[in-house]
Structure formats: structure tokens, C-alpha cells
């Protein structure tokens with residue numbers, strides 16, 4: 384028997400672009416991680432539309448493959464992505480799994496030696512206030528992301544939404560010595576990363592964003608092995624869209640087949 388699916392027609396709009404698409408989610412309870420592919424597609428579409436607009440106006444994005452200075456930055460990700468990243472590492476074949484785990488362990492050791500680990504473990508202490516200073520201190524350690532290989536992301540299709548949503552228009556060489564005056568990042572009209580971080584997977588205040596530093600994803604998973612309770616697809620999608628746009632989802636329709644979830648080209 385086919386699982387019952389529900390669909391929603393979603394429109395996203397910024398001052399510069401509009402896009403519409405149909406998404407489908409199971410009506411039954413699902414794991415929050417099952418919503419991630421949809422969230423990643425949304426993020427990709429918002430980034431693509433914004434980049435297209437910048438380029439139409441003659442601007443240029445500096446980011447490209449093989450340019451990985453930013454992959455030494457502090458990368459905050461949502462609980463759901465921390466779980467996804469930890470599961471992804473566990474699914475890697477050997478010896479790659481052990482190599483990647485060793486890089487995580489080495490990074491954590493270096494952060495402890497630098498005296499940053501305890502603060503890093505408390506995002507509530509650095510995410511809102513002092514983020515810039517703490518982020519620069521982290522960057523100065525020169526610790527590469529465990530997934531960075533030959534200055535390129537080795538999990539590119541699965542990379543966190545935070546990585547997808549960070550782009551700059553300033554010269555790439557400026558990223559090797561980042562400062563407020565030398566880095567101009569692209570301002571997205573809406574960001575999926577914070578919306579995911581508010582999905583309330585810790586079961587407390589659902590409007591509060593919860594962050595995990597990417598570098599501590601494995602440690603976080605070890606301390607939080609139990610996945611949050613499954614929730615119905617429409618509930619999860621509704622929360623994600625509310626956190627992303629501030630609006631309620633339009634009415635959902637039942638469907639027996641998964642419809643396309645790729646956004647249309649913006650106009």
C-alpha cells in the first residue's frame with residue numbers, strides 16, 4: 384500500500400525574485416531528518432535565485448570549488464543536521480570512516496589545547512553575543528573541517544545548509560584573513576539554516592534556535608543518541624515554513640504519489 388502523501392503549493396518571494404513549487408510530505412509521522420532533502424532544496428533555490436539576481440546586476444560571487452579558507456571557520460548547524468552528519472560519518476566505508484573520525488578527534492583536541500572547547504560547547508554563550516570575536520579566535524586556530532580534502536568539500540551534496548548559505552562577493556584571498564571590513568557576504572532574503580535550528584527538536588521552546596558547532600557534531604550525537612519523536616510530515620513542514628517565512632502553510636492536498644519538490648526557476 385502506498386503511504387499517503389500530502390502536497391502544498393509554496394511561493395517564496397523577495398524584493399528581487401519570486402518562485403513557486405509543489406512539495407510533498409508523508410502524512411504519517413516521520414523523523415525530522417527526513418525533511419532535510421526538502422530543506423536543502425529550498426536553501427539551494429534561495430541561494431541560486433539570489434546569486435542570479437546579483438549576477439544580473441553585474442556582481443560576481445567569488446566562491447568556487449577548491450577554495451576552502453572558509454572551511455576553517457566556526458560553522459553552526461542545527462540539531463537535525465548534527466544528527467545527519469553523525470549518521471553520514473557512521474555510514475562511510477572503512478578506512479574512510481576512521482580517517483574522518485580521527486580528524487574530528489584531532490580538531491577537538493586542538494580546540495581544547497587552545498582553550499576554546501568549553502565555550503564552544505555552549506553555543507548560547509557565543510551565538511548571539513560575541514559571535515564575531517569568538518569566530519575569529521576559532522578561525523585563527525587554522526583547524527580545517529574534517530570533510531575538507533584538497534581544499535574542496537568531500538560531502539558537497541550533503542554539506543550543511545549553513546555552508547550552502549555562506550557566499551561572498553569580496554576577493555577570495557580576503558577570506559584567508561577575514562575581518563568585518565574585508566568580507567562582504569551575500570545577504571539572503573531568508574535563510575533555511577536558522578529555520579532548521581528552530582525546529583524544536585530538543586522538545587523545549589520551539590521558537591528558540593538551537594545550534595551545534597559542526598566540529599562537535601559527533602560529540603553531540605554521542606551525548607544525544609535518541610532521535611526526537613517522529614512528527615507528521617505536514618506538522619514538520621508547517622513549522623519549517625513558518626520559521627522560514629513567518630507565514631502559515633497554504634492548505635494541503637492529499638496525493639498518492641510523491642510530487643516534484645524542486646523549485647521552479649525564479650522569475
Ligand code: SF4
Nearest residue numbers: 446450452453555558
Ligand atoms: S567564502 Fe571565501 S574561501 Fe569560502 S569559497 Fe567563498 S571565496 Fe572561497
Ligand code: SF4
Nearest residue numbers: 454528530531536546
Ligand atoms: S562541510 Fe564542506 S563546505 Fe562545510 S565547512 Fe566542511 S568542508 Fe566546508
